[in-house]
Amino acid sequence: MNHILSFAEFLTPEVNKVLGGIFGVLIVVTLAFYIAKGIKGPTKLINELIERTLSWWMILVGFAVTIFFSRFFATIALGFVAFVAFRELTSRLNLRLSDRRTLLWCYLSIPFQFFLAYIEWYGMFIIFIPVIMFIGLNMRSVAQGDVKGITASLGIIHWASMLTIFSLSHIAYMLSLPEIPGFTAGNGAMVLWLVLITESNDIFQFTWGKLFGKHKILPSVSPNKTVEGFVGGLISTIALGYGLAFLLPVGAEKAAILAGVMAFTGFMGDVTVSAIKRDLGIKDMGSSIPGHGGVMDRIDSLAFNSMVCFHLIRYWL
Amino acid sequence: MRLFARFVLYRLILRPFLSIIIGVKFPKASDFPEGQFLLVSNHNSHLDTVSLLCSLPVKRLKDVHPAAAADYFARNKTMATLCEFFLNTVFVRRKGEGGKPIKPLDELDMHIKDGKSLILFPEGTRGMPEEIVDFKCGAAVLLQRNPGVQLVPVFMIGMGKAMPKGDGMLIPTECEIRIGKSTINDEIRSKSVTELTQHIQNEVLGLRT
Numbered sequence: 469m470n471h472i473l474s475f476a477e478f479l480t481p482e483v484n485k486v487l488g489g490i491f492g493v494l495i496v497v498t499l500a501f502y503i504a505k506g507i508k509g510p511t512k513l514i515n516e517l518i519e520r521t522l523s524w525w526m527i528l529v530g531f532a533v534t535i536f537f538s539r540f541f542a543t544i545a546l547g548f549v550a551f552v553a554f555r556e557l558t559s560r561l562n563l564r565l566s567d568r569r570t571l572l573w574c575y576l577s578i579p580f581q582f583f584l585a586y587i588e589w590y591g592m593f594i595i596f597i598p599v600i601m602f603i604g605l606n607m608r609s610v611a612q613g614d615v616k617g618i619t620a621s622l623g624i625i626h627w628a629s630m631l632t633i634f635s636l637s638h639i640a641y642m643l644s645l646p647e648i649p650g651f652t653a654g655n656g657a658m659v660l661w662l663v664l665i666t667e668s669n670d671i672f673q674f675t676w677g678k679l680f681g682k683h684k685i686l687p688s689v690s691p692n693k694t695v696e697g698f699v700g701g702l703i704s705t706i707a708l709g710y711g712l713a714f715l716l717p718v719g720a721e722k723a724a725i726l727a728g729v730m731a732f733t734g735f736m737g738d739v740t741v742s743a744i745k746r747d748l749g750i751k752d753m754g755s756s757i758p759g760h761g762g763v764m765d766r767i768d769s770l771a772f773n774s775m776v777c778f779h780l781i782r783y784w785l
Numbered sequence: 786m787r788l789f790a791r792f793v794l795y796r797l798i799l800r801p802f803l804s805i806i807i808g809v810k811f812p813k814a815s816d817f818p819e820g821q822f823l824l825v826s827n828h829n830s831h832l833d834t835v836s837l838l839c840s841l842p843v844k845r846l847k848d849v850h851p852a853a854a855a856d857y858f859a860r861n862k863t864m865a866t867l868c869e870f871f872l873n874t875v876f877v878r879r880k881g882e883g884g885k886p887i888k889p890l891d892e893l894d895m896h897i898k899d900g901k902s903l904i905l906f907p908e909g910t911r912g913m914p915e916e917i918v919d920f921k922c923g924a925a926v927l928l929q930r931n932p933g934v935q936l937v938p939v940f941m942i943g944m945g946k947a948m949p950k951g952d953g954m955l956i957p958t959e960c961e962i963r964i965g966k967s968t969i970n971d972e973i974r975s976k977s978v979t980e981l982t983q984h985i986q987n988e989v990l991g992l993r994t
Binding site: 551552555556558559560565568569571572575754755 | 808810914943946949952954956957958959
């Protein structure tokens with residue numbers, strides 16, 4: 469009951485400082501775009517940038533309000549995001565009508581997985597989707613008796629569970645970790661570092677690529693990704709991760725290493741979802757966030773990074 | 786009383802549930818034209834009628850009526866009363882009683898003459914998801930007999946996967962209701978019934994992509 473009623477649980481001075489900084493940057497950017505619109509008039513590019521920025525406001529306010537005030541509501545909110553992302557994926561991935569009961573099992577596994585994260589039962593949390601649900605999903609699909617196309621369905625459904633439910637539940641578990649001696653920033657700070665580094669890496673890669681991009685890194689998957697963008701992003705992300713190391717309990721050097729690893733795995737998550745969208749011939753996985761596509765389009769790199777960040781920190785502790 | 790019950794059911798309960806949990810994307814209320822209309826849509830699921838009623842502008846909940854087969858939805862009295870109360874249905878008899886021939890279109894025509902707007906599923910039945918069977922000619926006949934009534938073509942995506950025929954289990958699946966603007970004018974209206982039916986079907990299918 470204590471946890472449910474607690475208020476501003478993760479708003480430590482460190483977190484407040486960084487959150488304030490992020491909102492400051494966003495205010496400056498928003499003002500700059502509106503001023504540009506006032507001077508040059510409403511062009512298509514400016515309107516698109518403003519739409520994106522307003523969505524960033526929505527995402528950031530939603531993120532700050534749900535994650536840092538109470539662990540209980542943060543867990544529910546993360547579970548809901550995983551639910552929407554899973555629904556987006558499975559709606560588009562050409563599943564069969566006979567897979568509907570298997571999907572129902574996956575939907576029922578979401579509250580259970582996040583409950584395990586909430587009560588910090590690590591042993592069960594870490595095997596529930598990869599082992600228990602893995603066997604359960606196969607069992608349920610086979611029991612349905614429709615074998616035509618079952619190989620693809622089994623693969624798709626378990627992959628989607630891992631990418632959305634399992635990965636995002638790591639963020640919920642990160643909030644539940646027991647107190648670390650001598651670390652005052654709190655568990656919310658670790659989540660803030662994870663999300664900030666992941667999203668910044670996307671933005672850094674995009675910006676470096678726009679400025680200096682020449683050599684395409686994966687032309688058949690994502691024509692906008694360049695070697696220059698990737699390397700520029702990697703270096704900037706390591707610098708930012710090092711600078712914000714006070715949000716992590718592992719020290720500045722390890723924070724820099726972690727940021728470097730995450731620049732790579734975030735890139736992998738991004739291009740994996742891009743590859744699947746290209747396979748399906750669609751531009752966005754959904755349309756729930758104006759200017760950003762669906763939830764899955766926004767959390768593609770976070771899906772990989774949440775697992776990487778959680779397990780490396782846990783290994784170093 | 787009925788209207789209030791429907792408002793509570795559709796706007797306050799079903800619409801939030803369908804959009805947040807199931808993932809139905811509703812159209813804007815302004816996509817529906819003012820005045821009397823004949824709404825024509827593909828049909829894959831029992832969700833279709835409910836989602837259409839959820840997307841109607843509140844003030845139209847009174848005069849928009851889905852047409853339902855009497856032999857299925859009015860097979861007993863309780864069912865018929867419930868359908869009329871909550872879904873606002875008008876029943877169409879497909880089979881005559883005691884060998885008397887029946888003209889279902891005349892009954893629908895009568896409802897339109899009363900000023901009602903109707904929802905029709907001209908495929909006749911719920912088919913497999915995302916598969917369309919050829920439209921029946923009823924909508925075309927009704928449009929020709931009532932020149933003042935507008936056509937509203939609607940295409941629904943995903944409903945048959947969220948709740949297919951013969952399976953009552955609802956599974957969250959992203960669905961969308963797309964409302965088109967009809968290009969029907971007096972010239973097209975005066976063509977043959979077959980051609981007009983084909984035109985209506987093309988307008989509905991044109992919303993697919």
